[in-house]
Amino acid sequence: MNNHVTVLEIDGNALLHNLNYFKKKLKPATKILAVVKAFGYGSDGVQVAKFLEDKVDYFAVAYSHEGIALREAGVKTPILVLHPLVQNLQSIIDFKLEPNLYSFTILNAFLKLADETPLMNYPIHLKFNTGLNRLGFWHTDIPKILSILKETNHIKVQSLFSHLAASEDLEEQDFTINQINNFTAIVQQFYNHLAYEPMLHILNTSGVVNYPKAQFDMVRIGIGLYGFGNDKLETSKLKNTHNLKSIISQIHTIEPGETVGYNRAFVAKKQTRTATIPIGHADGISRRLGNKKGYVIINNQKAPIVGNVCMDMIMVNVSKIDCKEGDEVIIFNNQEMIQNIADVSETIPYETLTAISQRVRKLLK
Ligand SMILES: *Cc1c(COP(=O)(O)O)cnc(C)c1O
Secondary structure: OOOOOOOOOOOOOHHHHHHHHHHHHHHOOOEEEEEEEEHHHHHHHHHHHHHHOOOOOOEOOHHHHHHHHHOOOOOOOOEEOOOOOOHHHHHHHHOOOEEEEEEEHHHHHHHHHHHHHOOOOOOEEEEOOOOOOOOOOOOHHHHHHHHHOOOOOOOOEEEEEEEOOOOOOHHHHHHHHHHHHHHHHHHHHHHHHHOOOOOOOOOOOHHHOOHHOOOOOEEEEOOOOOOOOOOHHHHHOOOOOOOEEEOEEEEEOOOOOEOOHHHHEEEEEEEEEEEEEEEHHHHHHOOOOOOOOOOOOOOEEEEEEOOOOOOOOOOEEOOOOOOOOOOOOEEEEHHHHHHHHHHHOOHHHHHHHHOOOOHHHHHOO
């Protein structure tokens, strides 16, 4: 049992607000796939999925064990595994997960299992590479894929999909539109030669914002669900879902010339009051936030981090703050604070959120 006092509160109302915000942007018939990979972007994929299960059409995870965790928690919604590996295919079948088959290696491995089991019309998804050059078949693979599909009734193509490389970047509009057009041409070949029409999807969060015309049958929303849009304006319409909190463990008063923390990185010029907080780099607080680059909020005031971030703790300057041991500490509770941490750490909110480690207690409220 995790009884840690450092807790990430996941705001259920904010999740719903964000989901509805995107629903309103889409046609009523467009299905929504909620991306809950990487522990629901650093929150808790199981709690988020349980909360959203009757409000979305699909979930996606990156790896099969993430999907297994959802099934073990009783989630019945279809789950797309974006990046299955051959070694995981049996467990994908065992837990009724739906694999993305993105190469002949994994397609043939899955067909072999489907044949041995045997499976009947098992839902699979085919991903095409249209320019990201990460995972996916090439359009030149289509004739071979079609001939494989014609010879089996063990699998059924539930969807055809692709992923945009730069949907957030309007300077890459030509490239993105080209990806969408390539996808449309790929789809056409399947629709011409298959007896049924698989679902289609290509948009992630910023794709929905910038290219809503390409919503096809479903969209895959990740970061938007967790409160971040394409830009400041879009983000301002979303609500923050990740609230990271702790408490003050101990307060010290140190004299001029004394130092705080490892490598004696902070040297007190005058008498200084510091508070020690039970959260450190092992919890996802980057060491780059040390030495006054990052701050926390105590009793509505900013307390800068002094010295180096330790593995399990940070020390903050509370000389000007009226506070005592046991008081609440807010690491972040809005998008601006998360963006600031990302900026100072020279990264993006995706990484700041997913860095929140498993040691932090997660609680959906
Ligand atoms: C992670 C991921 C998404 C979600 O992207 P966001 O930008 O977080 O909305 C969608 N599709 C694929 C293939 C992904 O890997």
